Every structure is written in C-alpha cells, then in structure tokens.
Amino acid sequence: MLGKKIINLKAVDSTNSYAQKLAKQRYPEGTVVFAESQTKGRGRLGKSWLSLEEKGLYMSVIFRPPYKAAKTQLITPLTAAAVCSALRDFKLDAMIKWPNDIYISEKKVCGILSEISLKANKPSYVIVGIGINLNHKKDDFPIDLQHKSTSIRAEMGCPIDKQEVVKNLLFYLNMFYEEFIVKGNINSSISVCNKYSLLKGKIINVKNKEHIITGLAGEITSNGSLMIKDKVGTVKDVITGEVIKF
Structure with a gap:
C-alpha cells in the first residue's frame, strides 16, 4: 500500500535523491518521502523545481513494479492521472500536459519526475517525485515564471490544507496503481489523461531528441505515448519528448 510507510523531513536537497538512497537500502514499495523544502529540487530534463519552505507539496514515492522497463514507464501517466483527479476533487480545472505536468488556467501547478x-x-x-504549488502567492514566483506558474491558493483564492491534498493524492495513486498491478494495464489512468488533456486538438511542437515534431495532438495511447498528426496527415506515435509549444 502506497503511503503505509511515511518519512517526513524538514529540508532535503531532493526528495527523489533521498528516496533513491532508501530504495537502495531496500525500503519497501510504497514508502513516501515528504519534505517541507528542497534545496536542489529537480524537474524533468535537468530542470530545477522551485521548492519554497512550507509553500508546496514535495514528495517522492518508491515503486517496485514487476514489469520490464518499457511497461514501467506507464507509472508517469498513472501519476499524472492521480494528481489531476486529486486536484479536481477540490473543484479545480486541472488539466494534464503530456507527459508529466499538471496545469490550471493554462499555468503550471505540478511537475512529475x-x-x-x-x-x-x-x-x-x-x-x-511530485511537486505541487500549494500556497504560493504570485510574488513567491520569480518574475519570469509569474505568467507561467500558478498555485492552488491562487486558483482557489484561499490557502489549502496540505494534508487534504496528500490524502486525496494517495487515494488515487493507490487506486490506479492497484489496477496496474492486478490487471497489467492503466486503462483508467489513460482515460483520465485523455479526458483532461491540455494538448488534445491543439497544434503543438514536440522536441524529440534532436528533432522537432509539429502537428495536431491527438489521444494518449495505452502505452503512454502521444499521437500527433502532421500536416500531410501522417500520424506519429511519440513515446517521449518535451512539448515546447502548444
């Protein structure tokens, strides 16, 4: 059960780095590391994550799925679906930006690594690793991020209880992960990803290694890839990449 063992830290360089050390020490699946702040919070593709003390939710979960690498990568859309579902329970219009971000009002509120x-x-x-902007005020974000980032507080107009978010999030993580283990698929998670897709129906640019793929974003498939139709009508199945324009 995810969250059966919880480790709370005041400050840490990165919850992911800390959880990796625990995993190497054979801490059980489902161990969750929480921190009040991170000094070197990490995002995808080497990016940093703003981790102000007591402003956000910074956590990492240890998984030990019985699958090979390709299938294990489904944990990312699974987690995105869980975060999106948890936030929408608070009447927030959370949307999933493939492959690993959650947006509200066209601004980033959560990143997954x-x-x-x-x-x-x-x-x-x-x-x-999951980082959610909870109680940030607009001025808490650097000037260059204020038009790109938001927080739950900014969207709701009032502070939010972190523990309520954690409770919701662990509920959905457990529900979707159980399906993954029992049935061997993440169909429910993929349904959420498509229902609340930020990209679907938009012309996007995806950076895939050294290539830029441009086209109309379609559905997310059962293997977590994004379907993109280019200008000549060819549909491409994009397994991984960074959406640089949408």
Whole structure:
C-alpha cells in the first residue's frame, strides 16, 4: 500500500535523491518521502523545481513494479492521472500536459519526475517525485515564471490544507496503481489523461531528441505515448519528448 510507510523531513536537497538512497537500502514499495523544502529540487530534463519552505507539496514515492522497463514507464501517466483527479476533487480545472505536468488556467501547478533504476532490463525500483504549488502567492514566483506558474491558493483564492491534498493524492495513486498491478494495464489512468488533456486538438511542437515534431495532438495511447498528426496527415506515435509549444 502506497503511503503505509511515511518519512517526513524538514529540508532535503531532493526528495527523489533521498528516496533513491532508501530504495537502495531496500525500503519497501510504497514508502513516501515528504519534505517541507528542497534545496536542489529537480524537474524533468535537468530542470530545477522551485521548492519554497512550507509553500508546496514535495514528495517522492518508491515503486517496485514487476514489469520490464518499457511497461514501467506507464507509472508517469498513472501519476499524472492521480494528481489531476486529486486536484479536481477540490473543484479545480486541472488539466494534464503530456507527459508529466499538471496545469490550471493554462499555468503550471505540478511537475512529475520519474526515475528508474534498471537491473538486467528490469527495474529494481522506480522513484516518482511530485511537486505541487500549494500556497504560493504570485510574488513567491520569480518574475519570469509569474505568467507561467500558478498555485492552488491562487486558483482557489484561499490557502489549502496540505494534508487534504496528500490524502486525496494517495487515494488515487493507490487506486490506479492497484489496477496496474492486478490487471497489467492503466486503462483508467489513460482515460483520465485523455479526458483532461491540455494538448488534445491543439497544434503543438514536440522536441524529440534532436528533432522537432509539429502537428495536431491527438489521444494518449495505452502505452503512454502521444499521437500527433502532421500536416500531410501522417500520424506519429511519440513515446517521449518535451512539448515546447502548444
């Protein structure tokens, strides 16, 4: 059960880095690390994550799924679906920006970072980090991020109880992860990802290694990839990439 073992920290360099150390020490699946602040919070593709003390939710979860690497990557859309569902329970118009961000009012409110440790092409563990802007005021964000980022407080007009968010999030993480383990698929998670897709129906640019793919964003498939139709009508199945324009 995710969240059965919880570790609360005042400050840490990165909850993902801390959780990795615990995973190497064979801490059980479902261990969750929380921190009040991070000094070196990490995002996807080497980016940093603003981690102000007592303003946000900074957490990492240890997973040990019984699957090979390709299938294990489904934990990212699974987590995105869980975060989106948890926030929408607070009447927030949360949307999923493939592959790993949550947006509200066209501004980023959450980032997800999944890191896999492989052994003979089978993950020995997966660490999933989740950072949610909870009680940030507009002035808490750097000037260059104020038009790109938001918080739950900014959207609701009042502070939010972190523990209520954690309770909701762990509920959905457990529900979606149980489906993944029992049924071997994340169909429910993918349904959420498509229902609340920020990109679907938009012309987007995706940076995939050294290439830029431009086209109409379609559905997210059962393997977590994004379907993109280019200008000549060819549909491409994009497994990974960074959406740089939408």
